[in-house]
Amino acid sequence: MATTQQTRTNNANRAFPAPQAPQTARVHGKTTPQALKTVLTLVQTAQLVQTVLREAFPSIVFLVEAHRDANGARLHVEWTDGPREQQVSKLLLPLQAAHPGTFGGSTPVEHFRLTDNGPQRVRLGAARITVTRKFSDTLVGNVLQRLAHRHATRLTPEQRAGLTAEAFRKGALMAVVLYGVHWAGNSLHSDVETALHEHTDVQGYPRSATAAGLFVRKPLKA
Numbered sequence: 001m002a003t004t005q006q007t008r009t010n011n012a013n014r015a016f017p018a019p020q021a022p023q024t025a026r027v028h029g030k031t032t033p034q035a036l037k038t039v040l041t042l043v044q045t046a047q048l049v050q051t052v053l054r055e056a057f058p059s060i061v062f063l064v065e066a067h068r069d070a071n072g073a074r075l076h077v078e079w080t081d082g083p084r085e086q087q088v089s090k091l092l093l094p095l096q097a098a099h100p101g102t103f104g105g106s107t108p109v110e111h112f113r114l115t116d117n118g119p120q121r122v123r124l125g126a127a128r129i130t131v132t133r134k135f136s137d138t139l140v141g142n143v144l145q146r147l148a149h150r151h152a153t154r155l156t157p158e159q160r161a162g163l164t165a166e167a168f169r170k171g172a173l174m175a176v177v178l179y180g181v182h183w184a185g186n187s188l189h190s191d192v193e194t195a196l197h198e199h200t201d202v203q204g205y206p207r208s209a210t211a212a213g214l215f216v217r218k219p220l221k222a
Contacts, residue, residue: 050120060201097124097127113214143192
């Protein structure tokens, strides 16, 4: 049975702790870092994701869920309004412990950070990280107002009265098809969805100092 642990980015007590400096060992007369000493559990990886999100999007509250089941360990991140999914994915997907394979399956990747003693390998605990953005009734209502203004001459009074967030969530706006505007299965519902997914409160792709300190590479074949 899958287990789920929910954590929020505004919980400062669960911030990802800074790793200790790696120990060293003699290998063929050379001193090398004990890279494999730093291994993060799934919960610790969730805390790392929290820290990254808090640094990049300090005003947004994210919900991070940790799942472990027959398909492996993964994290799922949800939030309301704020940045687009692409803006969050660009920051989090490099933290996955594996990347999808070309012909199915997955390919493991290596993460490491640079220290004074050399590269320190970090093993992250989530093979996959998925994201889902939700939309508040306020944002849906604002989008509907803009569309109502844009199509003021095409909408009937009955159609204008039916432009509510509740109607959108129930799918009722799929029946609103405007002549000369919608074709090939499009409707006012699809217009709202497009506007919602394009909307963002964040400019560009914010950076995280924690994420910038982690490097990723595919492991060398044995």
